[in-house]
Amino acid sequence: MQALEPEMLQQIIEGLLLSAGRPLSVTALSELFVEGERPTNEQIREILNVIALDCEGRGFELKEVASGFRFQVRQKLSPWISRLSEEKPQRYTRALLETLGLIAYRQPITRGDIEEIRGVAVSSTIIRTLLDREWVRVVGHRDVPGRPAMFATTRHFLDYFNLKNLQELPPLSEIRDLDQLNPELDLSDDEGRVLVLPEEPVDEDNVDEDGEQPELLDEDEAMALARRPLDDILGYGRKKDEATGDSDVSGSQENDNE
Secondary structure, eight states, X not given: OOOOOHHHHHHHHHHHHHHHSSXXXXXXXXXXXXXXXXXXXXXHHXXXXXXXXXTTTXXXXXXXXXXXXXXXXXXXXXXXXXXXXXXXXXXXXXXXXHHHHHHHHHOSEEHHHHHHHHSSOXXXXXXXXXXXXXXXXXXXXXXXXXXXXXXXXXXXXXXXXXXXXXXXXXXXXXXXXXXXXXXTSOOOOTTOOOOOOOOOOOOTTXXXXXXXXOOOOOHHHHHHHHTSOOTTTTTTTHHHHHHHTOOOOOSSOOOOOO
């Protein structure tokens, strides 16, 4: 079978990305071609670069996130695009954002660690919400009484917040308020915090439907990561609250419902 011409290959890849409804990696794109016409990974990447350049100056872009490549509307157009939907934009409580932020920057981390840092109890609703949305996952258990679960972010978290990897998270020194973790903000940054966690099972074709549990982080490795300094997080975001008398540290259970 004759190899496809570059123009035809570009049209096919564009069609696949538009039709998929989810990000597609280079490997996933390659597997959609039959033997004899299948381009190399290098050819696919070259085509993706061409497509990205063609999107310059348009209202949409080709964006690479953790799970692969996807077409998406440029974020600066969100005020207009949001008017297409009758549903109100999703809003998140400060408690949920703080919890998610601590997991993202301090992972792997236990619920007890989060409560110690925030100074208040973490609602089970928040943990359940983050797990249900597949923004966080259990990567191991700390070897202490009760063996508390250690949480880390997922590929879905990166996709949702328009990130390719954890290194694109903005440095804590540049974040003035955890509310800035809302999805409408552009969090891409060239000098993000470097943190490497075990890869999640690849979900190119929804392979997790087989019910297999993801491989958990090795105990020693998880504990080594968990010993990273808390200096840049402890007390973070509290000075502003204390100055205004609006600290959420209290003796009563806070309303952490989303």
